[in-house]
Amino acid sequence: MANSAAKPMTKTQLVSAVADQMGGDKKTATAALDAIAAVVSREVASGGAVTLPGIGKVACRARPERQVRNPQTQEMMTKPADKQVKVTVAKALKDVVNS
Known part of the structure; x- marks a missing residue:
C-alpha cells in the first residue's frame, strides 16, 4: 500500500485500510476517524495539544502581531496576532520511514 510519490490516500481509502486493520466494518472505521478528527480539532482550537x-x-501556537512586507508593492503593514497549527512528527514514525 506504499504510495511513494503518488497521490495522498483519500478518506475512503483510509477508512478501508483502517477497517481491514481492525477487522471491523467501514462504518465503525469512519466513526472512529471522525471522532479522532473532532477531538483533535476541538483541543487544538482551544489552544491545547x-x-x-x-x-x-x-x-x-500563538504568533504575535508583526510587521510584514507586501511582495507586490513592497509596502510594510502590520499583521495582527494569530494562531498557527504545528505538527511535530514522532521519532517512531521517522524511524519507520527511514528504515
Missing part, C-alpha cells in the same frame, strides 16, 4: 502515539503531536 494532542499527541497521536506513533504519529506525532498536533499543537496550536
Whole structure:
C-alpha cells in the first residue's frame, strides 16, 4: 500500500485500510476517524495539544502581531496576532520511514 510519490490516500481509502486493520466494518472505521478528527480539532482550537502515539503531536501556537512586507508593492503593514497549527512528527514514525 506504499504510495511513494503518488497521490495522498483519500478518506475512503483510509477508512478501508483502517477497517481491514481492525477487522471491523467501514462504518465503525469512519466513526472512529471522525471522532479522532473532532477531538483533535476541538483541543487544538482551544489552544491545547494532542499527541497521536506513533504519529506525532498536533499543537496550536500563538504568533504575535508583526510587521510584514507586501511582495507586490513592497509596502510594510502590520499583521495582527494569530494562531498557527504545528505538527511535530514522532521519532517512531521517522524511524519507520527511514528504515
